[in-house]
Amino acid sequence: MSLAPVTNYIYTPLSQLKSGTIVNVYGVVKFFKPPYLSKGTDYCSVVTIVDQTNVKLTCLLFSGNYEALPRIYKIGDIVRFHRLKIQVYKNEPQGITSSGFASLTFEGTLGAPVIPRTSSKCFHFTATDHKMVEALRIWASTHISPSSTLVQLCNVQPMQYFDLTCQLLGKAQVDGASFLLKVWDGTRTPFPSWRVSIEDQVLEGDSSHIRRLHNLTIDILVYDNHVQVAKSLKIGNFLRIYSLHTKLQSVTSESQTPLSLEFHLHGGTSYGRGITVLPENNSDVDQLKKALEAADLTAAQHSDGLYQTDQEESYLTLSSSGSVSLYEIERCQQLSATILTDHQYLEKTPLCAILKQKAPQQYRIRAKLRSYKPKRIFQSVKLYCPKCHSLQEVPHEDNLDAALQDGATKTSDTKLQNTPLYDSQIWTTEDQGGRKVVIHFVKYNGILPLSNECLILIEGGTLGEISKLSSEFHSIIPVKSGPEDLELLDLSVPFLIQGRLHHYGCKQCSSLKSIQNLNSLAGQTSWIPSSVAEVLGIVPLQHVFVMTFTLDDGTGVLEAYLMDSDKFFQIPASEVLLDDDLQRSMDLIMDMFCPPGTKIDAYPWMECVIKSYTVTNGTEQQICYQIFDTVVADDVI
Numbered sequence: 001m002s003l004a005p006v007t008n009y010i011y012t013p014l015s016q017l018k019s020g021t022i023v024n025v026y027g028v029v030k031f032f033k034p035p036y037l038s039k040g041t042d043y044c045s046v047v048t049i050v051d052q053t054n055v056k057l058t059c060l061l062f063s064g065n066y067e068a069l070p071r072i073y074k075i076g077d078i079v080r081f082h083r084l085k086i087q088v089y090k091n092e093p094q095g096i097t098s099s100g101f102a103s104l105t106f107e108g109t110l111g112a113p114v115i116p117r118t119s120s121k122c123f124h125f126t127a128t129d130h131k132m133v134e135a136l137r138i139w140a141s142t143h144i145s146p147s148s149t150l151v152q153l154c155n156v157q158p159m160q161y162f163d164l165t166c167q168l169l170g171k172a173q174v175d176g177a178s179f180l181l182k183v184w185d186g187t188r189t190p191f192p193s194w195r196v197s198i199e200d201q202v203l204e205g206d207s208s209h210i211r212r213l214h215n216l217t218i219d220i221l222v223y224d225n226h227v228q229v230a231k232s233l234k235i236g237n238f239l240r241i242y243s244l245h246t247k248l249q250s251v252t253s254e255s256q257t258p259l260s261l262e263f264h265l266h267g268g269t270s271y272g273r274g275i276t277v278l279p280e281n282n283s284d285v286d287q288l289k290k291a292l293e294a295a296d297l298t299a300a301q302h303s304d305g306l307y308q309t310d311q312e313e314s315y316l317t318l319s320s321s322g323s324v325s326l327y328e329i330e331r332c333q334q335l336s337a338t339i340l341t342d343h344q345y346l347e348k349t350p351l352c353a354i355l356k357q358k359a360p361q362q363y364r365i366r367a368k369l370r371s372y373k374p375k376r377i378f379q380s381v382k383l384y385c386p387k388c389h390s391l392q393e394v395p396h397e398d399n400l401d402a403a404l405q406d407g408a409t410k411t412s413d414t415k416l417q418n419t420p421l422y423d424s425q426i427w428t429t430e431d432q433g434g435r436k437v438v439i440h441f442v443k444y445n446g447i448l449p450l451s452n453e454c455l456i457l458i459e460g461g462t463l464g465e466i467s468k469l470s471s472e473f474h475s476i477i478p479v480k481s482g483p484e485d486l487e488l489l490d491l492s493v494p495f496l497i498q499g500r501l502h503h504y505g506c507k508q509c510s511s512l513k514s515i516q517n518l519n520s521l522a523g524q525t526s527w528i529p530s531s532v533a534e535v536l537g538i539v540p541l542q543h544v545f546v547m548t549f550t551l552d553d554g555t556g557v558l559e560a561y562l563m564d565s566d567k568f569f570q571i572p573a574s575e576v577l578l579d580d581d582l583q584r585s586m587d588l589i590m591d592m593f594c595p596p597g598t599k600i601d602a603y604p605w606m607e608c609v610i611k612s613y614t615v616t617n618g619t620e621q622q623i624c625y626q627i628f629d630t631v632v633a634d635d636v637i
Contacts, residue, residue, distance in 0.1 A: 015053035019088045028140040029077045034274035035069040045069040059095035071117040076108035154187035158248040170205030179230040181220045186291035191261040193218040224267025243273040337604040342629040351556035359612035367553035368603040369593040377586045383541040385506040401463040407489045412438045413481035475527040486515040500578045503529045505538035513537035543574035560625040
């Protein structure tokens, strides 16, 4: 839908977006997926933008018309979105198209002409807009890394995912699920290019021209949802193909043929995978045309059989160390057992290169899990303080029982019973010399709630007694009588017990306050642990998985540290010790990563983001690595 010309557009900074509003925004593209057919007849484009406030906004843009969606060609492009509806998804703002949505896109390159790309027949663009585009270009030049995934054919390597700018020379249907594109960019691959076997009569394009450029062309197999787009392309189109995958052709012991390089555009839209036609006036097309004109057509006619570089020979012997084989096992359609939740724009880096670089840095890797520790999952669960960053063991039941029994010997002060906050009752045990247990029932607006909504404070209770009560009452806080008020028993025991779940606090960072501070929460019955911790002066500890992964990608071996509460495994660390089924799920995941009795070549690939950092031990410094923004794939769990 075209927008009528208006002159009073107001543009909202991304830091000021509010849910439920419809806004106009400017931004720099940080990540995107080209338009793809998502459901029915609707096309979808996913675009993540940032502006000078450095706030990130992910937009889901839908249209029944492919051409109506933003014409984005690479990271760093500038976009203007009109009538974008803001909603909240997973506590983050998200933009979606609303009625009358329209967009303009501009090259983000400093000095490039400010020419809007749009399908709208009518749009308004003022001198103020021009200044906004230039200001974003200047800001992006120092804040947004240029796309490192754009690679020329002369620089491609096996086991690589990259974006390619090229010209289409020929195309052909291969089978029902794949389509062939013959393209070139004026440069020559470091390996002979794999050739797809098809009949000449089904190939669309100038066959004599293709033969003349034989050694400068590559064959790309396009799969699944990209086939329809590939069919619609015209010979001579200038293309950008996103997340193109290279691999060395599989070798058999009988084959004496030199390895050749395969090119695949897999199905799906992960990591922005797709194809876009670039316009003639695009600056990248200008550069491509110059490369095509300067191409060495004489070299292009040399025989592939005579072309084998020293670089290829090095790849042939790369796996001789007994590590992961880079070319014999990996299959082009094999999916990763993990996926990234952010930083998809990072180029994959081999481990051998990471091990040579200084810290701190961030990397995207693809590797296999050679081994991990601890082997017993329950040993990996620790308690972590987000304030002082300390780690401690989860208290064993015996130690917890001893601490509670020690508290049970303390005498309750009758002056602290039956206050406006709570009603109190005293129970006398039949054994242990008639030990007294005092239960304080916290009121809700002055009235005692039902037991399944009630918070109780317990003095003198043992672990067994508290466990029984926790099945009846919503929440329990172990306390003792202080000089003037009830106090928390000790942070060696949980400050809050809900069912079988124990919430602990950090002894070092907490500054305990009176139990009477619960008055501020007595008007609610949910008893959220973070709220209870805050009013009692407690810094809560988080249950986390702490593991060491030994990763191997065939170029090197690296140890990476994983600390995760519930994101990586999509299993809460706070619950895994309480649930046998969750422990079995964890065991299955780790057996999937490291199948028992299987060679590492058969292990699944893991795609991860890791960061390097320096640890000082005395006078020595060591570089360590940590996995982050990575989760186990849904179809694995």
